[in-house]
Each structure stands twice: as structure tokens, then as C-alpha cells.
């Protein structure tokens with residue numbers, strides 16, 4: 774099973790990439806194939822038209838479309854900005870539909886405060902439904918991110934470690950269930 778991890782933070786001094794790298798390491802240790810998509814390294818222009826409708830689709834968007842299509846399931850990592858998920862992530866999502874539809878998507882949100890980006894997570898769930906995808910009910914919220922990792926970027930917060938384990942277990946269960954269903958069915962997806 775191939776998993777894309779999409780990092781929706783490009784801020785200077787950003788923190789969200791730390792939990793993305795933690796999940797990458799954990800899932801790779803479970804023999805999953807991980808494609809880490811960092812929007813800081815894959816900058817997309819502001820949306821002028823979506824994939825399939827754009828007369829001259831930027832190559833970077835086509836390449837990202839191909840990477841997302843090849844993923845069986847996706848994890849989206851986003852900071853909470855002004856009570857929602859990041860604008861850079863929304864801009865990226867608006868290019869796509871079929872790249873996500875009928876896939877399990879896990880939501881990971883990050884905040885400097887105590888609430889872990891719950892508002893961003895709830896709003897992202899709604900957007901994921903609009904993409905025709907299955908939002909994993911178990912969300913991974915990372916509160917107080919500046920203290921959650923040590924100097925070598927290891928996750929040390931006990932509560933977040935437990936939350937991450939449950940998130941990984943549930944993500945793998947749902948992603949595998951959908952993948953098995955797709956292997957059994959002849960419906961064209």
C-alpha cells in the first residue's frame with residue numbers, strides 16, 4: 774500500500790513538518806511505501822483552473838496529480854491558522870478531485886496552543902467529503918507543538934505519542950479495508 778503524506782505548511786520557522794516526518798518514519802517501519810509531498814518543495818501557483826480543465830496545466834501540478842493518483846491513501850498535515858487549515862493546503866486541494874476520491878484521508882493538525890488545531894481538523898473533514906474521499910474519523914491533533922519534539926525532532930510528548938499510535942492503527946485499518954474492497958470490485962475508479 775502506498776501512502777502520500779501531504780505537508781500543508783510552508784511558513785518560515787514552521788513546525789508541522791515534524792509530525793509528518795514522525796509519521797513517515799513510523800509507517801515506513803511498518804513496510805508501507807511513503808511519498809512525502811512537501812508543498813514547500815512543490816510550490817503550486819494560485820489556482821486559475823483545475824486539473825482536466827486548465828488549457829495549459831502547470832507541469833508541477835501535473836506531476837503532483839500523478840503522485841496523488843498513485844497513492845492508495847493520504848495523510849494531510851496542516852497547521853491551524855485563524856481557526857482553519859492553511860490556505861496553501863486549500864489551494865492545492867482545489868486543483869484535484871479524482872486524485873482523492875474514494876480514498877481514505879487521515880487528518881493531522883498542529884497548533885502552538887492547547888487545542889491542537891481542532892477547528893482546522895473539523896473544517897478539513899468537510900472539504901475531504903467534497904473531494905469524494907473518506908475522512909478518517911480518528912484525527913491526530915498535535916497541541917503545543919513547540920514543546921512536543923526534542924532538539925533532534927523526536928516526538929516526546931506522551932499524550933501525542935499515544936494519539937499518534939491510535940491514529941496509525943485506525944488509518945491502517947480503514948485504508949486496508951478500502952483497498953481490499955477495491956481489489957474485489959470491478960467498479961471503475
Ligand SMILES: Cc1cc2nc3c(=O)[nH]c(=O)nc-3n(C[C@H](O)[C@H](O)[C@H](O)COP(=O)(O)O)c2cc1C
Pocket residue numbers: 782784786787788789790851852853854855856857883884885886887888889890918
Ligand atoms: C497566520 C497564523 C494564524 C494562526 N492562527 C492560529 C489559530 O487560529 N489557532 C491556533 O491554535 N494557533 C494559531 N496559530 C499558531 C499556529 O498554530 C502555530 O504557529 C503552529 O506552529 C502552526 O504550524 P506551523 O509552524 O507549521 O506553521 C497561528 C499562526 C499563524 C502564523
